[in-house]
Amino acid sequence: MSGTESEKRPEADRRTRVTVLVALAANLVIAVAKAVGGVAVGSPALLSEAAHSVADSFNEVFLLAALRRSRRPPDERHPFGYGKERFFWALLAAVGIFVMGGCFSVFQGIEALRNGAEEKLSGYVAGLIVLGVAFCAEGISLIRALHQVRREQRGLRDPALRTVVAEDGTAVLGVLLAIAGMALHMITGQVAWEASASLAIGALLVFVAYRLGADARDQLIGEAADPELSRRIRAQLAAESEIDSVEALLTMRTGLESTLVAARVDLVPGLDSERVEEVLVRIKRSLARTFSEADQIFLDVTDRSAHEAVESPAATGERGGA
Structure with a gap:
């Protein structure tokens, strides 16, 4: 925030x-x-x-x-x-x-x-x-x-x-x-x-x-964020050059001005594990800067056969302000 x-x-x-x-x-x-x-x-x-x-x-x-x-x-x-x-x-x-x-x-x-x-x-x-x-x-x-x-x-x-x-x-x-x-x-x-x-x-x-x-x-019980906010988050994710597709986007309001964002994305082929980690960190920080409500952001890579499994703070999620 x-x-x-x-x-x-x-x-x-x-x-x-x-x-x-x-x-x-x-x-x-x-x-x-x-x-x-x-x-x-x-x-x-x-x-x-x-x-x-x-x-x-x-x-x-x-x-x-x-x-x-x-x-x-x-x-x-x-x-x-x-x-x-x-x-x-x-x-x-x-x-x-x-x-x-x-x-x-x-x-x-x-x-x-x-x-x-x-x-x-x-x-x-x-x-x-x-x-x-x-x-x-x-x-x-x-x-x-x-x-x-x-x-x-x-x-x-x-x-x-x-x-x-x-x-x-x-x-x-x-x-x-x-x-x-x-x-x-x-x-x-x-x-x-x-x-x-x-x-x-x-x-x-x-x-x-x-x-x-x-x-x-x-x-x-966990209501999703405003549809317009979800649309804008999805659009920003889709606009990232390293993201091939946004497979799923889940949101939940955790407070008056705080929202949890969990996205499952498929990255473009050819990225090694170190590059994947850097990309996820950058994308997550970009989302946190653009959407102040998103104070909890979780990103997950879906195609783990093409991209090595990455267990890092960027992939598993951390507070948006980090």
């Missing part, structure tokens, strides 16, 4: 940490306000939104842990580094949204349909004021997150930033649903409107949790 790239990563992580902290502060304040208001006025929609904010608050703590732990350098037990910590904690955040937010909201909606909810005019007014303040706070946090997405080259590829955007966007929609449910309950006197809003919030949270969890799952 180049020096410029390694300097940019901590700065980008610092901005992401600030974004997560802004979202955490907003969710903590809003969660307390919604919970107090929901209990005081007996509003199922408001209680659902309180559960949503509590879930988001826990998730921000998970994301802060992801930012800190994923920066640890490789060691003997984890030679490819700790980059996938980001995806693990993002998966826990998705589970938190599902359990604490989605399931509780659905439960509140069902309970309201079964048992009803009695609210006075003052309760409606207080609840709507709380939701209005929550809408402003969540909106500010969402604008901050979207602004960073536009600034960052990696954008929504960062699971921490993607989770914050999803949480804040869902929170804004959830507040609008809760306001609509409370307003219609107040106008018609039918609790079904507010219960339906709570159920809709729950369904929205379950959907968002599923999408975030699916993304994290793909990364944890």
